[in-house]
Amino acid sequence: xxxxxxxxxxxxxxxxxxxxxxxxxxxxxxxxxxxxxxxxxxxxxxxxxxxxxxxxxxxxxxxxxxxxxxxxxxxxxxxxxxxxxxxxxxxxxxxxxxxxxxxxxxxx
Amino acid sequence: xxxxxxxxxxxxxxxxxxxxxxxxxxxxxxxxxxxxxxxxxxxxxxxxxxxxxxxxxxxxxxxxxxxxxxxxxxxxxxxxxxxxxxxxxxxxxxxxxxxxxxxxxxxxxxxxxx
Numbered sequence: 001x002x003x004x005x006x007x008x009x010x011x012x013x014x015x016x017x018x019x020x021x022x023x024x025x026x027x028x029x030x031x032x033x034x035x036x037x038x039x040x041x042x043x044x045x046x047x048x049x050x051x052x053x054x055x056x057x058x059x060x061x062x063x064x065x066x067x068x069x070x071x072x073x074x075x076x077x078x079x080x081x082x083x084x085x086x087x088x089x090x091x092x093x094x095x096x097x098x099x100x101x102x103x104x105x106x107x108x
Numbered sequence: 109x110x111x112x113x114x115x116x117x118x119x120x121x122x123x124x125x126x127x128x129x130x131x132x133x134x135x136x137x138x139x140x141x142x143x144x145x146x147x148x149x150x151x152x153x154x155x156x157x158x159x160x161x162x163x164x165x166x167x168x169x170x171x172x173x174x175x176x177x178x179x180x181x182x183x184x185x186x187x188x189x190x191x192x193x194x195x196x197x198x199x200x201x202x203x204x205x206x207x208x209x210x211x212x213x214x215x216x217x218x219x220x221x222x
Contacts, residue, residue: 004150033211041196043213086150088211095141095166096211098150 003027004089006099013106019074021102023087030090032070034061037084037101046072046085077106110135114199114214121186121193121221129184129217131199137212138204140182144168145196145216154197157182186219193221 004025013019023032031050037043047054047061049070054061058077063070074081082105088096112133121127133140139158143151153166157176171190176182182201186193199214 002150035211035213040215041198041218042215043198043200045211045213088151095153095156096151098143098152100148100150 002100003091004087004097004099006085006087006102008102009100011102011104013077013104015078015106015108017077017106019077019081019104019106021072021085021104023070023072023099025068025070025087025089025097027089027091027097029065029068032063033088033096034070034072035086035088037086039083043086074104077104079106079108082106112199112201112212112214114197114217116217117215119217119219121219123221124188126185126187127193127219129186129197129199129219131182131184131214132180133182133199133201133212134180135201135203135212136179137201138179139202140176141200141202141211142166142172142174142182142184143198143200145198151198154184193219195219 007022033048034046035043049063058075060073084101084103086101088098091097115130141156142154145151152168154172155174157163160179173185196218198216200211202211
């Protein structure tokens with residue numbers, strides 16, 4: 001069993017739809033990262049959160065520490081949101097453990 | 109602009125040859141990391157360095173080597189001992205050692221060994 005699991009693995013949506021990507025983890029954490037990987041491969045950090053909720057534009061990330069679960073929501077999705085979304089949690093003192101990612105495709 | 113630069117973006121090598129991937133950052137970050145990404149798998153840590161002239165093995169260090177002679181640079185050498193070198197390699201840095209509180213990633217290098 002992976003220590004960080006994401007669902008779904010693949011997701012397709014029509015432009016404008018509300019998107020939810022889930023991340024469950026089994027290791028203890030101090031914070032959780034949500035990352036975005038575009039088709040070219042580069043990764044951008046979207047959020048780092050340790051409690052509650054964060055919002056940036058159309059992106060909202062929530063975390064429930066007790067349930068070891070986080071969600072990433074995209075409101076009013078757009079084709080440019082098409083990417084792989086990855087969650088990652090710190091483990092021990094010096095590394096991140098990554099989920100396998102959720103591939104999102106948003107069609108016009 | 110500050111950031112992490114990986115070069116080249118695409119790299120082809122013949123089997124049995126060593127190859128070095130470059131990673132440079134101008135963010136003044138102490139910690140730097142190398143990850144490998146394979147289809148359907150999460151990123152896996154190869155090596156990391158929290159300070160100049162010091163580095164530690166990650167989860168999949170076999171067949172790889174690194175150096176950290178300068179704060180800005182953390183090159184990764186894929187040696188001929190690495191059995192399956194074809195992969196996407198990502199470099200990252202963070203402001204201080206410990207679990208990356210805020211990680212910055214490069215654009216990656218796709219290595220193909222033929």
